[in-house]
Every structure is written in C-alpha cells, then in structure tokens.
Amino acid sequence: MMKKFALLTLSIALFTPSFAYSADLDLGIYELNRGEFKAAIAEFEPLVAQEYAPAQYQMGIIYLNGYGVIKNEKKALELFNLAAAQNYPDALFQLSLLYSAGDVVKQDLKTAYALMEKAANQDLPRAQFNLGVMLYNGEGVTRNYLQASRWYQKAADQNYALAQFNLALMYYDGKGVAKSTEMSYIWNIIAAKNGYRKAEQSRDMDERNLSVDQIKSAREKADAIYRKIIEQRELRNRRLS
Numbered sequence: 001m002m003k004k005f006a007l008l009t010l011s012i013a014l015f016t017p018s019f020a021y022s023a024d025l026d027l028g029i030y031e032l033n034r035g036e037f038k039a040a041i042a043e044f045e046p047l048v049a050q051e052y053a054p055a056q057y058q059m060g061i062i063y064l065n066g067y068g069v070i071k072n073e074k075k076a077l078e079l080f081n082l083a084a085a086q087n088y089p090d091a092l093f094q095l096s097l098l099y100s101a102g103d104v105v106k107q108d109l110k111t112a113y114a115l116m117e118k119a120a121n122q123d124l125p126r127a128q129f130n131l132g133v134m135l136y137n138g139e140g141v142t143r144n145y146l147q148a149s150r151w152y153q154k155a156a157d158q159n160y161a162l163a164q165f166n167l168a169l170m171y172y173d174g175k176g177v178a179k180s181t182e183m184s185y186i187w188n189i190i191a192a193k194n195g196y197r198k199a200e201q202s203r204d205m206d207e208r209n210l211s212v213d214q215i216k217s218a219r220e221k222a223d224a225i226y227r228k229i230i231e232q233r234e235l236r237n238r239r240l241s
Contacts, residue, residue, distance in 0.1 A: 025054055032058065037068025048079070053088035056080075060094065064104075073104045084115070092119035093127045100139070113140030120151060128155035129163040136166075136175075145176030156187065159229045164191035165199045172206070181209050182218050189222040190229070 028043030041062060047055030060079035063072045077098070083091030092115045098104045099112035113134050119127035132151035135144045149170050155163030168187035171180045185206035191199030207215055 025052075025058070028055070028058060032062070032067070037062065041068055051082070051086075053083040053086040053091065056083040057088055057091045057094065060091065064094075077104055087118065087122070089119040089122040089124040089127065092116070092122075093124060093130070096127075096130070109140030111140070120154075123154075123158070125155040125158040125160040125163070128152075128158070129160055129166070132163065132166065145170070147176075149176030156190070157229060157232070159194065159233055161191045161194035161196040161199070164188075164194070165196055165202070168199065168202060168206075172202075181206055182214055185210060185215075185218045186222040186225065189219065190226050193226055 024043050024047060028040045028047075031037075031043065032040035041059070044055045044059050044062070048059050056079045060076045060083065061067070062069060062076075063079065064076035065071065077095075080091045080095050080098070084095050096112045096115035096119065099108045099115065101107070113131075116127055116131050116134060120131040128151045132148045132155065134140055135148035135151065137143065149167065152163045152167040152170065156167050164187050167177075168184045168191065170176050171178075171187065172184035173179070177183070185203060188199045188203035188206055192203050210218065
C-alpha cells in the first residue's frame with residue numbers, strides 16, 4: 001500500500017525566541033503571549049532603545065501583526081533587519097519567511113534561502129527544518145535531497161517533530177538516504193511520541209511491511225534514539241541556564 005503523506009512545508013515564526021536574555025525580555029514575552037500587548041511593549045521598548053536584538057525581533061512581530069499598535073510592516077521590516085544585522089537567528093528566520101512570501105518585501109527566494117541558512121547554522125531547529133524543505137523543493141537553491149535529509153536530521157536530533165516526520169518519509173521513499181522502511185518506522189515512532197498525529201498513521205502503515213522481529217528491533221532503536229535526543233536537549237538547556 002502506498003503512503004499518501006506529503007512532506008511538510010515551511011514552518012512559521014513563533015513568539016518565543018531561542019534564548020531569553022533578561023528578566024525584562026522574559027516578562028515582555030510572557031505578556032505578549034497572553035495578549036497583554038501594551039504591557040509587552042512597555043518591556044520591549046527600552047531594550048529596543050539599547051539595540052538589543054531579541055527585543056528588536058519581538059517588536060518587529062508586534063508591528064508586523066498590529067498587536068496593540070497600528071500595523072506597520074515597514075517598521076517591522078526595519079526592526080527585523082536591525083536584529084538580523086546582529087545575526088539574531090529568529091530575525092533571520094522571520095526575514096526569510098518574508099522574502100519567501102513576497103508580501104512585505106519583493107519575493108526573493110535566493111535571499112530567503114541565504115537567510116534561512118544563516119539561522120539554521122545557529123542551531124535553530126525550525127530553520128533547519130525549513131532549510132530542508134527548501135532544499136527538497138529547490139526553493140531558492142538547486143534541489144538536493146541529500147542535503148535536505150541532513151538538515152532534517154539536524155532538526156530531528158533536536159526533537160523537532162515535523163523534521164522527524166519528513167525524515168521518515170525520505171527513508172520510506174529513499175530520497176537523499178538509503179530506502180529503509182525500518183528507518184521510516186523508527187522516525188515515525190519518535191515523531192508520534194512527540195504527539196504528531198500524521199506520524200502515528202504513517203508508523204502504522206510502516207508496521208504492516210515489517211516482520212515481528214523487525215518491529216521489535218526498530219522499537220528498541222527508536223526508544224534509544226529518543227532517550228538520547230531528550231538527554232542532549234537537557235544538556236543544552238543546562239548549558240544555557
């Protein structure tokens with residue numbers, strides 16, 4: 001039976017930055033996420049005045065969406081560029097999305113790819129995932145399944161479920177990696193552990209094509225990989241705290 005799943009497309013921007021650098025920034029993000037926009041702006045604006053990249057990014061999100069202010073895409077773009085000039089990964093990621101979409105700025109897929117690559121090289125998992133999508137589809141870059149699989153792997157190793165699912169599909173199809181139903185099954189198990197429903201369906205379809213012994217072995221491997229992923233994440237969090 002053929003799978004009827006398509007690889008997931010580009011991830012979108014989230015509110016929370018990769019790292020929280022100060023109590024004021026944390027408080028601003030907290031207020032922003034609960035819809036208290038004026039309170040969030042009061043926390044961010046002094047940090048923007050200090051040219052603090054994470055706050056510039058957050059204020060860019062506010063102006064881009066009109067949260068508590070009149071929507072101002074030009075101002076948002078200016079703030080994203082200021083933060084990106086400091087190599088702030090979330091701003092690079094957001095700018096890449098804008099250049100891909102072509103609504104706020106003229107569409108430029110090559111620039112979008114270059115910006116996403118800079119963000120991905122700073123270990124931002126959703127940027128690593130998006131870069132994989134771009135390479136898989138040939139968006140702003142020559143299509144390259146091998147490189148796509150490698151970026152999916154990097155994001156998957158950071159427990160990014162969408163990348164884990166796409167990596168499973170690449171193993172199932174044998175694109176960029178050696179064709180392996182077992183490896184597809186393993187990564188679908190891991191993505192399913194993270195609550196991704198499509199991975200549950202894909203996992204069950206993989207299982208039909210494996211023997212009882214193969215299923216047992218794959219489950220053990222998946223559990224070991226997942227434990228290692230969680231351990232590595234905890235180590236990273238401790239280093240950053």
